[in-house]
Each structure stands twice: as structure tokens, then as C-alpha cells.
Amino acid sequence: MSPRPHFLVLTFPLQGHIAPALRLARRLLAVAPDALVTFSTAAAAHRRMFADADDGQGRGSDEDDRLELLPFSDGTENGFAKGGGASELNDYMASFHVSGRRSVGDHLDALAARGRPVSRVVYTLLLPWAADVARERGVPSALYWIQPVAVLAIYYHYFHGHAAAIDDHRHDHSFPVDLPGLPTLTIGDIPSFLTDATDPNDYFHGVFATFRDLFDTLDREKPKATVLVNVFRELEETTLAAVGAYDVLTIGPVLPSGDEDQAGLFKQENNKYMEWLDARPAGSVVYVAFGSITVMAKGQIDELLPGLDETGRPYICVVRKDNKADLAVDGDVSAAASENGMVVEWCDQVRVLSHPAVGCFVTHCGWNSVLESVAAGVPMVSVPQMSDQRMNARLVERDWRVGVRAELDDGVLRAAELRRRVDEVMGEGEAAAEVRRTAAAWKRAVEEALGKGGSSDRNLMAFVESARSGGN
Structure with a gap:
């Protein structure tokens, strides 16, 4: 034996x-x-x-x-x-x-x-x-x-x-x-x-x-x-x-x-967001989350929520409790969301991405988030900051063609840029439709693998x- x-x-x-x-x-x-x-x-x-x-x-x-x-x-x-x-x-x-x-x-x-x-x-x-x-x-x-x-x-060759x-060129981000x-x-x-x-x-x-x-x-x-x-x-x-x-x-x-994935360092108070998602049309929701350690730049909330409102689409935005303290946010961030949106401190990301109502993921491009999005067939708007996230964003946009990369202004994702990039993957144009088709194809490839x-x-x-x- x-x-x-x-x-x-x-x-x-x-x-x-x-x-x-x-x-x-x-x-x-x-x-x-x-x-x-x-x-x-x-x-x-x-x-x-x-x-x-x-x-x-x-x-x-x-x-x-x-x-x-x-x-x-x-x-x-x-x-x-x-x-x-x-x-x-x-x-x-x-x-x-x-x-x-x-x-x-x-x-x-x-x-x-x-x-x-x-x-x-x-x-x-x-x-x-x-x-x-x-x-x-x-x-x-x-x-x-x-x-x-x-x-x-990359690490191996370095x-x-x-x-x-x-x-020799580490300060020149455009150097080949x-x-x-x-x-x-x-x-x-x-x-x-x-x-x-x-x-x-x-x-x-x-x-x-x-x-x-x-x-x-x-x-x-x-x-x-x-x-x-x-x-x-x-x-x-x-x-x-x-x-x-x-x-x-x-x-x-x-x-x-x-439900086993709930064993982690962050706990969610409830899952009302799932009921909220159930009431939204297929492919209509923008989901925003920047991971477990990424810290939003000062002023990011002031750009993020208005930008989401300007998309005209329903949204769920994750703002961690510890991140609120870093941002010195006054009052309840959840109350700043419009009637069209919901702000939560943490959620079961795999369940959210797997929900048919979610049509786009605005992400810091941590590898777990990228994989979960690919497995769910959800197009991404990448907002990378550190570690492997920059390379991950390149793979998402150039190699796999399942998303686009947003540009930051002094470390902040501006409302106009957020609105523009979301439209590039959720809009009515052929380019957006192609991103969605490619994302769906990779989802099938995950299932086969x-x-x-x-x-x-x-x-x-x-x-x-x-x-x-x-x-x-």
C-alpha cells in the first residue's frame, strides 16, 4: 500500500x-x-x-x-x-x-x-x-x-x-x-x-x-x-x-x-452586498477593490466615488477599515456612496466576481485578484502600484487582452480616467465587446485546466x- x-x-x-x-x-x-x-x-x-x-x-x-x-x-x-x-x-x-x-x-x-x-x-x-x-x-x-x-x-534572470x-536604468520607466x-x-x-x-x-x-x-x-x-x-x-x-x-x-x-475562503485576516460583517447584486442586471456592476495591503493615495476617495457615479453604472467599492484611517476620512464612507452604489469594508471577492451582475473589476492587479477575475471571465481596469502588480497589468492588457490599464495622476486615479477606462471594457463599442469575448474564452480555458x-x-x-x- x-x-x-x-x-x-x-x-x-x-x-x-x-x-x-x-x-x-x-x-x-x-x-x-x-x-x-x-x-x-x-x-x-x-x-x-x-x-x-x-x-x-x-x-x-x-x-x-x-x-x-x-x-x-x-x-x-x-x-x-x-x-x-x-x-x-x-x-x-x-x-x-x-x-x-x-x-x-x-x-x-x-x-x-x-x-x-x-x-x-x-x-x-x-x-x-x-x-x-x-x-x-x-x-x-x-x-x-x-x-x-x-x-x-524576471526574478530568476535578475x-x-x-x-x-x-x-543601471531603474529610474527610467520607459527604458527597454x-x-x-x-x-x-x-x-x-x-x-x-x-x-x-x-x-x-x-x-x-x-x-x-x-x-x-x-x-x-x-x-x-x-x-x-x-x-x-x-x-x-x-x-x-x-x-x-x-x-x-x-x-x-x-x-x-x-x-x-x-465558504472556506472566509478564513483570513479580514472579516466581513454581513453579505448584504450579495442581495444587492441579485437585484442588478447581468454585466452591469463595476466592482472596485485594491487588495489587502495597498493604501489609497490621499484624495483617492474624493476622485473614486464621483468617478464611479459618472460611469452611470451601479458599483461596489471596497474601502478597508485600516485604509480609512490612513486616509483620515471624516464620517462614514459608505454614506458618501450614491443610491447607485455600495461601499463595504471587505467582501468575499470570489463570490462577487462570480456573480453574473458584475461586468468589470477595477483592481490593483495583485495576482490573486487577477486570477480570480480571469477565472470568473470579468474584464479588468488595472491600477497597479507595487511588487508584481505592474507586470501583472501588462499581462492583463497586452498578453491576454482581458482589460486595460488606467493612468495615475500623482498617484491618484482621477474620476475622468476611471470613467474612460470603465467604458473601454463595459461600453457598446467593438473594442469593449472584444475584451468581454476574450475574458469569456479565458474563463472556459480555466475550467478545462x-x-x-x-x-x-x-x-x-x-x-x-x-x-x-x-x-x-
């Missing part, structure tokens, strides 16, 4: 990392009914997410005890305090690496002692030490890359001999960049951690250094590092050759099923079988 596979899924304590990691954990349970999964993130995030499931010893369980919820220590009591400066973030990253490495090592030893040995460690971005901890114990590991293959390729092509296996890009397409955070004084320099360590870690894996990518092969087939140094398995989009025997289904099953057999 084949051994029972046990996956330890580790993730950085940010919502944009937690969501795809927890979805993968549950997906592994679904495709391998005999599998065990232990899901682990930093303790402060664990407490926010799983208070109801906690057993009093910091652990919890789900899925008939096949899914164990086990936090690791990042060396702090309450995690990173938002609002700190660059030195505070760098100090946190250093603590996260040292304490996380020690804590996860202890977990691996304890799980083995309990008769629940881990057969494969799976870790998301910003945990380069996870592979080292696994290797020290003879346990194979896999990086779960939660950005597109094209961004993986840390393998092509840094100067970016560093040629990297092996990729079309000609511009500096403005390159992830911000490679154009801004290389400076030791930059706020995100600790993140840049962690990516550098990550690729150094991957280089030490023999014969090849295994990288699971949250994308489906057909979406980036021509780019896969650019990362041939790794054993890349496209297994996405890894989406939630049922995730369906039985589809490219993502085959790759995930192959990964499970390799864990079962003990292969790398």
Missing part, C-alpha cells in the same frame, strides 16, 4: 499569501483523500484567522483532522506593527527568518515524533529558510510561487547575471529591458522590489534581500528545485521555457470552494504522487 502523504504548507502572514496557501492546502486534501496537511503561518495571524478552531494549545484542526492548523513563531507577540519605518520592517524580517526557521524545525521534529511525519514541505514567498530546514531533515520541499511565471522569470540591465525567454519589457514592467528596494535605505530592502536569499536557496536544490505556480499552463505557455532551471508545475488557479485531466489537474496529481513515493 502506498504511504500516506503529509504536506506541511508554510506561508508568510499576509492575506495575499495566506489565501492561496490555505486554498492549496484544502485542494491537496480534495485531490488526495488519504492525504494529511498541516497549514502553518505566524502565530499572530493564526490567532486572527482560527480563534474558533484553536484547541487551547495554539493548534486547531479541520476536515476530519486531516487538516491541522499549527502556527509557528516569528519572534514577536503580535507580528509586524503597521506604520513602522524601514528599520522596523527590516528588524521584523530578520526576526521572522531566525525564529521561523527554528520554530518550523521544531514542528517537523514534533510531527515526526507524533507519528505524523511530513513527506513534503510547501512554502510560499519570503520563506527561503523553509527549504533549508526541510533539507536538513531529508524532507523534499517545493516553492509555491504565488505570482505569474513571467515574474518568476539574480542570475542580468541585474545590471535593470539597475531584454531578458532571456521574455518579450522586450520596460523598467516600468519590472517588479518594484527590483527597481526600488535594492537601496539599503528603502523601506522594502529586507524584502529584496529575502528574494535574493530565496533564489540562492533554489539554486542549492538538486537536481532541480520544484516550483508550483499558481497559474494554468495555457495562460503562460510560452514563458515556461524562461525558467527551465526549475521543475515548474502549473497547478492553478487555486480557487476556493464553498482545472477539470479532470486538465493541465493543472494533471500537474497537481503528479505532485501528490511524487510526495507519496518520496520523490523530489
